[in-house]
Amino acid sequence: MDGIPSFTELYRYSDNAYFADNYTKEIDCQGESAMEVYLRVMNSTPDWVNKLMKIRNEVVSRMGLKHLGNLDDFYPKKTADDYQIGDKVGIFEMIYKSHSEVIMEDRDKHLDVKLSFFVEPHGDKALVTASSVVHVKNNFGKVYMFFVGPVHKIIVPATLKKL
Template identity: 65%
Template sequence: MDGIPNHVMLKQYSHDATFSDNHVREIPYNGETAMDVYLQLMNSTPGWIDALMRLRNRIASLLGLKHLGNFDDFSPAKKDFNVGDRVGIFTMIYRSPVEVIMEDRDKHLDVKVSFHITPNGNRATVTASTVVHVKNRLGKVYMFFVGPAHKLIVPATLNKLPKI
């Protein structure tokens, strides 16, 4: 169901996932880490995605869901994030030079996202993967709307990365 490659650490969290997806993008490579790529993406989120996030937060607050904030709610100058730190809307739960895994948990959903980078000379493959475990009916309703949007949001965000 998930299509998450075996070399991506997030794969271990995909068992029994309600939702998962995976997107890949080739980029020029200059020694960036997975965290560098994640920060670059969060600092260049397309405006329409930011607008959707603001709308999501307004509606979520009315439904008793958590207000997540915005993707770029962190200091872009900071580079020394550690496991346990909040980085934008997610908390970092794993970090290596080639992969960073972020998470957001509440009573409705457990969401994990991964950015994995596979260098190959002066190119690299960026793999963006998501795993969601729904915990209740409200989480199912939420994912009914967010799941299809997610499949547009991640590729649009990855398209902000430099092109080969």
């Protein structure tokens, strides 16, 4: 894990982050956009991650946090080109989109979470950089991140591995 790479648009949001992580993975790639890679990752979320999300949703909804659904919940199904800034994409809202990077966000009264996928092509391969930044707004957000932070460091590499 490293800091948020300065070549990403997400870097602009990383000042004073309570939590930040960054993972890279080389994948086979034929010029796919960051959004296409993001959708590929979300649509191949490991079953155990969706089970953890279900448990998370049941527990935190009793405490006043919103029920997020699963990472691979996409209604309606769209192509990568169909998604626009402001669209809901699974559990996140898209706030930035270029061919090489997509940034998704989820905000509530406790946290502001941003997730970036940056794709750097190299011939028939690409280096995918998945980065996350979390800004905590209150003590409840800190408690939540105490439990979620360590799990997040397992989920992201496991999800990228499926690529």
